[in-house]
Amino acid sequence: MKPKYEVVEHTADVAVKVTADTAAELLANAAGGMFDLIGDIESIRPRVRRSVEIDADDYEELMVNWLTELLFRFETEHLLLCEFDIEEIDSRHLRATVGGEEYDAARHELQTDIKAVTYSGLHVEHSDEQWTATITFDI
Amino acid sequence: MPRTIPINRVEECVWEVPATGGMRVPARIYTSEKLLEAVMQDDSLQQAVNVAHLPGIQKYSLAMPDIHLGYGFPIGGVAATDPAQDGVISPGGIGYDINCGVRLVRTDLTRAEIGDNLTALNNQLFRDVPTGVGASKAIEKLGRSALEQVTLRGSEWAVERGFGIQDDLERTENLGRIENADFSKVSDHAAKRGAEQMGTLGSGNHFLELDVVDEIFHPEAAAAFGLEEGKIAMQIHCGSRGFGHQICSDYLKVMQRAVEKYHIDLPDRQLACAPLDSPEGMDYLAAMACAANFAWANRQTIMHLAIKAFERILGRKRRDMGLRLVYDVAHNIAKFENHKIDGAERRVCVHRKGATRAFPPGHPETPEPYRAVGQPVLIPGDMGRQSFVLVGTAAAMEKTFGSTCHGAGRLLSRTAALKQTRGHDIARELESRGVVIRAKGRKTLGEEASLAYKDVEEVVNVVATAGIALKVARLRPVAVIKG
Numbered sequence: 143m144k145p146k147y148e149v150v151e152h153t154a155d156v157a158v159k160v161t162a163d164t165a166a167e168l169l170a171n172a173a174g175g176m177f178d179l180i181g182d183i184e185s186i187r188p189r190v191r192r193s194v195e196i197d198a199d200d201y202e203e204l205m206v207n208w209l210t211e212l213l214f215r216f217e218t219e220h221l222l223l224c225e226f227d228i229e230e231i232d233s234r235h236l237r238a239t240v241g242g243e244e245y246d247a248a249r250h251e252l253q254t255d256i257k258a259v260t261y262s263g264l265h266v267e268h269s270d271e272q273w274t275a276t277i278t279f280d281i
Numbered sequence: 282m283p284r285t286i287p288i289n290r291v292e293e294c295v296w297e298v299p300a301t302g303g304m305r306v307p308a309r310i311y312t313s314e315k316l317l318e319a320v321m322q323d324d325s326l327q328q329a330v331n332v333a334h335l336p337g338i339q340k341y342s343l344a345m346p347d348i349h350l351g352y353g354f355p356i357g358g359v360a361a362t363d364p365a366q367d368g369v370i371s372p373g374g375i376g377y378d379i380n381c382g383v384r385l386v387r388t389d390l391t392r393a394e395i396g397d398n399l400t401a402l403n404n405q406l407f408r409d410v411p412t413g414v415g416a417s418k419a420i421e422k423l424g425r426s427a428l429e430q431v432t433l434r435g436s437e438w439a440v441e442r443g444f445g446i447q448d449d450l451e452r453t454e455n456l457g458r459i460e461n462a463d464f465s466k467v468s469d470h471a472a473k474r475g476a477e478q479m480g481t482l483g484s485g486n487h488f489l490e491l492d493v494v495d496e497i498f499h500p501e502a503a504a505a506f507g508l509e510e511g512k513i514a515m516q517i518h519c520g521s522r523g524f525g526h527q528i529c530s531d532y533l534k535v536m537q538r539a540v541e542k543y544h545i546d547l548p549d550r551q552l553a554c555a556p557l558d559s560p561e562g563m564d565y566l567a568a569m570a571c572a573a574n575f576a577w578a579n580r581q582t583i584m585h586l587a588i589k590a591f592e593r594i595l596g597r598k599r600r601d602m603g604l605r606l607v608y609d610v611a612h613n614i615a616k617f618e619n620h621k622i623d624g625a626e627r628r629v630c631v632h633r634k635g636a637t638r639a640f641p642p643g644h645p646e647t648p649e650p651y652r653a654v655g656q657p658v659l660i661p662g663d664m665g666r667q668s669f670v671l672v673g674t675a676a677a678m679e680k681t682f683g684s685t686c687h688g689a690g691r692l693l694s695r696t697a698a699l700k701q702t703r704g705h706d707i708a709r710e711l712e713s714r715g716v717v718i719r720a721k722g723r724k725t726l727g728e729e730a731s732l733a734y735k736d737v738e739e740v741v742n743v744v745a746t747a748g749i750a751l752k753v754a755r756l757r758p759v760a761v762i763k764g
Contacts, residue, residue, distance in 0.1 A: 151694050153323070154349060154356070180414060203534070210530050217415055217523045218473045245415070252414035253722050255484030255764060257526045258377040261533070261551055262352050280352065280377045280526075281485050 145174025145183065150276060156254065157263075157278040165201070166228035168266070168273040169236065172205060173212055173226045176279070177242075179254040180216065186224035186250070188241030196236040201266035204236055205275060209259040212240065220245040256281055286326055294346075294747040298326070303546065304333040310344040311681070313743050319692075319735075320348055328355040331548045335360060336556070337368025339622050339629055345636050345686040346743035347735070351376070353551030356635035359684045361620060363629050364557040369545065370565055371554035372536060374632030375615050377529040379569055380576035381487075381520030382454075382611040383659040384584060385670065387507040388514065389603030390595075392493050392759060395513065398594055403491070403717045403760040405590040410489055410583055411481040413721030413764040419480030419586060428472055429464040431479065435574030436581040436609075444585035445606075452648055453609040454638060457577040459616065462570035468531045471568075475524030475575060480582035484722065484764025486688075486729065487519040488661075489587060492668065492756035499753040502654040502672045506607050508754045515604075516668060516756070517583050518661050520613065525572035532565045557630055566615070573614055580609055607670075608648070608657035612637045612687035620682050631682045639673030639685040639750045647673070658750050662689050662737030664718065664729060664763070665711055668756040669741045676748035685750040689737035698733035699724060711761075720763040729763060 150157040158175040162168035177183050194211055198204035215221045223242035230237040245252070262278040291297045291309075296317060298308040308329040312320060320326055325348050332354055333342035339361045348357035353373030362368030395402065411419045423431065431438045436450050436457025450456050482489060492514050497503045508514065521528075536553035539545075539561040545554060555561035584606065588599050595602065615632045622629070640647045640656040647656040651672075658671035677683050693701065707726040711718050720726050744750045 149696065151696060153694050154351075154691050156695065199537075203537075206530075207534075210527075214470050214474060214527070217478075218476075220415065220417075251723060253724055255414040257485075257523075258530050260352050260377075 145171045145178060147171055147175030152278060155278055155281050157276055159276045160274065162273045163271070165268070165273055166231045168275060169205060169208055169231065170226035170228055172209060172275065172277055173223065176209055176212065176256065177223050179279070180256060181222055181250045181252050183224050186222045187243050188225045189243040190221070191239055191241045192221070194238045194240055198234055201233045202261065202264050204233060205264065205266055205277065206259050206261060208236055209277065213256060213259065222250060254281055286330060292747065294743050298330055300333065303548065304330060305338050306333050306341050308333050308344065309341040310348060311743055311747050311749065312346045312348070313739065316346050316739060316743065323350045325350045325355040328353065329358060331552060332358055332360050334548055335362060335369055335371060335552065335554060336545060337362040337364070337366040339363055343681050343684065346740045347635065347686045347688055347690040349690045351634060353549055354632070354634040356690070357686065358634045359636045359682060360632045361629040361682045362557065363627060368557050368630060369554035370557050370562045370615060370630060371552055371632065372529050372532050372565060373551050373553065374634050375529070375569060376613040376634050377526045378520035378613055379525035379529060379572035380611045381613040382576065382580065382609060383661055384517045384580045384609035385607040385657070385659050386515040386584060387603065387605055387607050388512060390513045391511050392513060395595070399760055400717050402590065402594045403719055403762060405594050406489060406587055407719040407762045409586045409590050410762065412484065412762055414484050416481035416483055416764065417477035420582065422477050423475070423479055425472065428475055431578045432464050432467065432571035432574050433462050434458055435577040439578045439581035439585065444582045449581060449606045452606045453577060454611055457581060457609065459570045459573050461567055462574055463567035464571055466564045466568040467528060467571050471524050471527035471531060474527045475522065478522040478524065479579055480586055481522060482519045482583060482764060483522055488664065488761055488763045489583065490516045490664065490758050491760040492516060492758050494754055495667070495757040496755040499672065499751055502753045505651050505654045506657055506670065506753065507605060508607070508670065514756055515587060516659065516661055517580055517587070519580065519583065521572040521576035522579065524575050528568045528572045532568060535561050535565065569615065573611065577609065608659065610637050610659050618683065631684070633684055635687045636684045637687045638683055639671070639677040640683050641673050641675040641678050658685055660686060660688060660737060660741055663731045663734040664758055664761045665714070665716065665731035667737065669737060669752060670754040670756065671741065671744070671750035672753050674748055674751060677750060681749050685744045686740050689734040689740060691733055692735045693733045695728040698730055699727040701732060702727040702730045716758050716761060718761045718763070722764060725763050
């Protein structure tokens with residue numbers, strides 16, 4: 143399933159805006175958006191699962207640390223991810239199981255080389271009904 | 282919406298924002314009226330003003346004519362901080378791609394001599410130098426102890442492995458290695474990201490390109506650099522790959538905490554920094570040195586792979602083809618250097634974020650073969666038009682801590698560039714103008730098309746007019762590989 147995100151215009155880099163009903167969904171959508179930029183997320187099948195735990199001081203840091211960790215899994219294990227089940231979350235901690243598969247040149251087309259997840263303009267905001275964040279990737 | 286910032290013209294190509302509020306020094310931007318207009322469209326000038334707030338900053342917060350929006354620091358930013366005046370180190374002043382830089386190789390070959398082999402040569406380069414997203418496995422995966430050696434010894438490690446010759450080291454900024462690297466300051470995550478990426482180009486604006494030396498502006502310097510009109514040269518533009526990106530991400534977290542610990546008041550969270558002599562500052566400098574050395578080894582290894590491709594396709598040896606490194610420069614780095622401030626020589630930490638060192642003739646760190654003319658400065662443009670070779674000057678030493686510009690800078694976002702190139706066959710259009718190209722990503726050609734970039738000549742003309750570098754030669758691309 144396509145994650146809910148939109149690409150925001152940025153001259154030198156790429157930014158995505160994500161919205162969600164809950165914090166868990168917000169972080170899952172951000173991860174989905176990131177992997178949709180790296181390669182088309184609809185071409186990725188959830189064949190292997192990994193657990194991920196993240197600590198941080200606030201939601202902004204949680205977001206950056208979470209996406210940076212997934213980027214690390216991609217670069218070191220060549221894992222493209224498409225499922226993000228966030229099992230526990232508060233502003234200082236996250237536990238999740240993520241699913242995806244190893245990159246296969248025959249089926250996956252890699253598109254965007256994300257160097258890093260930045261704090262640029264990053265504010266995780268929430269009202270009663272909605273969570274939003276805009277994440278800028280250094281590419 | 283960018284705020285209005287008071288700015289005065291102080292020289293033909295220099296504008297100044299006076300120090301007000303929390304600014305410790307004025308901000309100075311090297312630009313032209315035309316380029317300044319573009320600068321006013323985003324927040325990059327505000328970023329240069331923000332940098333002026335850093336503790337211990339000396340003289341000016343500087344910005345080069347290719348200034349554009351970065352993270353904390355503008356890209357094109359230069360700042361020198363003094364450890365004796367509570368000066369800080371800020372990872373944003375180096376950037377995620379630590380020691381991103383350029384190297385230039387000269388040859389005796391003419392375009393005519395390569396003839397129809399150009400396409401085969403470009404294809405071989407594309408096969409042998411891994412490009413693209415997550416590019417890996419150019420050479421065997423590095424174990425932990427091999428990686429430690431890379432980080433401590435930089436280019437020297439590569440040469441010892443057989444990836445080059447001693448002469449290459451002498452023609453590399455800092456001999457391809459900065460001191461005080463400490464591998465124990467590098468996270469396990471960074472080490473794992475670096476293990477498979479030695480000898481890879483990566484993606485985005487990174488490239489390997491064959492050029493023809495198209496025009497000589499400064500015959501004496503060109504002769505010293507070995508550049509002759511009509512001869513082929515090779516440029517390699519890349520950095521420290523995932524290794525450096527992870528180190529920057531890791532230390533930004535450390536610096537966020539350091540800002541609170543040392544009560545540093547900053548206008549932007551992304552300028553996070555720590556005093557140069559604090560444990561946090563010293564740890565970052567030690568880890569940054571590891572990444573800088575990784576990047577030099579990386580460009581040295583890529584050059585070796587490329588030379589092998591030349592030898593294989595053209596059936597001649599490196600020496601017979603006159604392949605020699607002209608120079609390798611970093612444009613994302615911080616280093617301790619001696620500069621004259623208020624009449625006295627002082628050792629300061631010069632941050633160059635998208636800016637190139639441009640040391641003058643006679644400087645002890647200008648390599649011996651170039652001592653009489655000055656340090657080579659390499660300014661890549663876009664893949665369809667041109668790049669420039671410049672040379673450092675005494676004026677740069679006086680005015681900009683021995684620094685000048687680093688490139689063209691984007692004009693259009695990637696999405697806008699894709700939109701404007703829709704329906705165009707960029708590869709064919711380039712080919713009709715004599716440029717062969719291979720790129721891994723389907724969207725790369727559209728995203729990296731010439732129209733997405735400012736013309737690098739405008740940028741170079743500003744630094745030449747201001748005297749903070751002189752034009753030596755123009756390079757015109759004939760073959761390009763990209764991610």
